[in-house]
Amino acid sequence: MSTQWLKPYMPRSLYARAALILALPVIVVLLVVAIAFLQKHLEDVTSQMARTAAREVSLVLDVMQDSETQQQALAAARQDLSVLNMSARFLPPNEEPQTGSRRWYDFIAPQVASELHALLPETEYVALPNGQDVRLFLSTDLGVLELGFDRRRLSPTAPHQLIVTMVFFAALMTSISFLYMRNQLRPITRLADAAQAFGRGRVVPYSPGGAIEVRAAGNAFVDMRSRIERQIEQRTLMLSGVSHDLRTPLTRLKLGLSMLPEDEAAPLLQDVNEMQSLLDAFLDFSRGAVESAPESVEPEIWLSQIVDDAQRAGQQVELVSVEGQGTAMLRPSAMRRAVENLIGNATRYGSRAEVSLSLTPKSLRIRVEDDGPGIPIEQRTEAVKPFTRLDPARNQNQGSGVGLGLAIVADIARVHGGILRLGSSERLGGLCADIVIGR
Structure with a gap:
């Protein structure tokens, strides 16, 4: 049986679901007990007591039946009224x-x-004003007779007390249970906060605690985080070392080629420069976003500086819109490299680029659009993979590269806990690249 229809009505937080799990069975038990108590006990007892009281009232009416005046009727029933x-x-x-x-x-x-x-067809009104007394108004040949007696002769005293007591103790025990449950849920929320922070590129102090299963999950997370950090560090050191070691022979080649005639050295110098750019790209990719810690920045001012620097460098780029205000936790140098890569790709494969910023309480979005050829939908997944060239979609003759530009941007976005999304620009008709990061 499918339960998809129930999901929109279920609480999303762990504490709310725990409270629902604790409270729902208690409420169901209370309802069942209350209904069973009312139907099987109170109703039967009340019916029996009402029949007994009706027989006593009938006795009084029978005694008064032969009387000619109201005073005679009351005098005839005085002894029975006293006994009853x-x-x-x-x-x-x-x-x-x-x-x-x-x-x-x-x-x-x-x-x-x-x-x-x-039971008494003569009854006109039944008055139960305060739960302690009963007044019956009966139609007789001598007029309307008012009979009064104790309410306890018709039903149990304060029958609601059982339900009130059940509700009170159910609420008390549920509250105590939730307090204990909260202590069991707290280690899970701490683990979730640590995992979410690590997914967004921040490392927060965390020590496993709680039940055995939660502690095991916490230890597994700590080990996983340590392995990921170690792998990132090893990748960075390896690629940085390779890039650094290759710079020395490239520098010697440049010095050697400078001794040759210009017409002979020009093609070789071009090859060396391409190798140098490849090493720079490798180094950028290896560094990713690990060389700086997150800090609070104002995205509007920070992005305006990047656009101004690009304009001074001769690139046709413009900051067209800014939505929202506030600060965001970013690695400024790494994210600057990502935005500069997008602007560089946009101006390389198109004639101009437009940058926009959208800041909401939950996310930060940086968008770069161009008027170039764009990237087909079926190739966008491959475009963000390292060392991928998309010759049919992006004219590679307009710039030399190794397919690391978008891979670097995607890697930096992931380190910030975000994502790089590629689409088509509705404004310019080229590529639309969005860096979306959770706040």
């Missing part, structure tokens, strides 16, 4: 029965009234 602990009087002709109002929680009163009306 009842009071009686006839209403004056101009007096209306005073029934009063029932208490809102007197849920047995309707059954009492209906039982008496069914």
